[in-house]
Amino acid sequence: MKILFTGGGSGGHFYPIIAVAEQIEKIASTDKLLPPSFYFMAPEASDERMLYDHNIEFLEVPAGKLRLYFSPMNILDIFKMIAGCIRAFFKMFSIYPDVVFGKGGFGSFPALLSARILKIPIVIHESDSVPGRVNKWAGKFADRIAVSYPEAAAYFPKERVAWTGQPVRSGIRPRQREEADRFLKLEPNVPVMLVIGGSLGAEKLNDVVVNSIGELLSNWQIIHQTGRANLKDVTDRANVTVEDKTFLSRYHPFDFMTDSALAMASGAASLVVSRAGSSIFEIASWGVPSIIIPISESNGNHQRANAYRYAQNGAAIVIEEMNLAPHIFITEVEHIRGNENLRKSMSEAAKAFHRADAGEKIARALVNICINHGGK
CATH class of the missing domain: 3.40.50.2000 (Glycogen Phosphorylase B;)
Structure with missing residues (x-):
């Protein structure tokens, strides 16, 4: 059971991933499944100690931020994003995870694009009441979409979206x-x-x-x-x-x-x-x-x-x-x-x-996808 997490930009993208990883570990133990292999693909590790504590392997992939205003950095970041997408594709291909879980932010774009090309199942989670640009884009093809605010569900296909709340680490x-x-x-x-x-x-x-x-x-x-x-x-x-x-x-x-x-x-x-x-x-x-x-x-x-x-x-x-x-x-x-x-x-x-079961619901969806994907 191989699960790749991605998200970037702030701790708000990173820490819910830790909460979901905790719940996956619990499910694997309770259901007597093989221990999961975790990966985190992003421009930076965010919290190396957290990754180490949960046996999450960090895969560094650059990502450029597309600003909505003119900046010379936009030109540099276009090349950074292209390089990141190429690196993400080859890393993703070598691992070939059972599912990719995206938390949004510009740092998740290379991983989500690579998963889309490789036809790897994708689950995304949106923390804001108004979705960010990367999640709006990924919501068009993601297999499952979870949202923290019920209002955010209106931005995604209703047959694939669920209001779960926000995972909070124990x-x-x-x-x-x-x-x-x-x-x-x-x-x-x-x-x-x-x-x-x-x-x-x-x-x-x-x-x-x-x-x-x-x-x-x-x-x-x-x-x-x-x-x-x-x-x-x-x-x-x-x-x-x-x-x-x-x-x-x-x-x-x-x-x-x-x-x-x-x-x-x-x-x-x-x-x-x-x-x-x-x-x-x-x-x-x-x-x-x-x-x-x-x-x-x-x-x-x-x-x-x-x-x-x-x-x-x-x-x-x-x-x-x-x-x-x-x-x-x-x-x-x-x-x-x-x-x-x-x-x-x-x-x-x-x-x-507060919705206390948010992490468990998302983790269960990821585990079920892994089981089905692994059997194909």
Whole structure:
């Protein structure tokens, strides 16, 4: 049973693949199938440790990004994409997997095109409420299509699409608050705000947190994922901004949070502040109230659509980037902190949004295709 995963561009394309791989391993063990062989074809490994832990072989294939605006990089990326497609074809031919699972993003194009040419079964998954360009294209010939938002199903042939929800990896399930307090050295009776800017961090989120931190730390402890390139700058600015240094111990910046750290932080969090990518589904799985700040420049306004769709049932409050001033941010944060009934209703709405069996459903579809493909 050989399964090739592909997806590229961000952690939002990568981490759901890990969640699906976990479920495939469980199914293979429960159904007494031969251990699966996993491959991940993309421009970069995203998280080498994760790949190693799940015995996923990384196959590096370049991919160019086609921008919707003029850029000299478009010319270079055309040649990069051609080279990537050629390399992907020969790698795919040598492995000849039973099925290819695509998560979208420009990095998945070479693998999906190669699978199409070689007539290898294809399953794709779309995480956004409005599908990206690669998945819209692949949806025309994919054997199965899974979507995280029911609205996205309208963009694909109805006989081949299913609303599964978003796979969330088991490693970030929330831990007990007491365990998180010990691990992160938190004060037990002070509420915790978790700020996650996606796998690469988010400068505008960092800015509003740093500019608000002087007022927030009197009522909050803040766990802040800054992004690897931003940690020193954010930490230095926070040290200057906070006038009452006795509260600085309540600020916990991290460049990147491992699954264990996220599991601890989510178990302690009373509020999550995040972008509107795949992290929405992680927040929903935690059942924690959130403030969602979509990227204004995201392709096709995908993040904005995601944010308002998630907030529609009361799980989150949305602040647009144009309104992301410290006084507005602090007002919304304190409004949530001071209203227990609101926090409870937001938590319940988040839990209702989460579909816990998403990874299992997709994994089962992939295993069934593998079994049928292997018998041909």
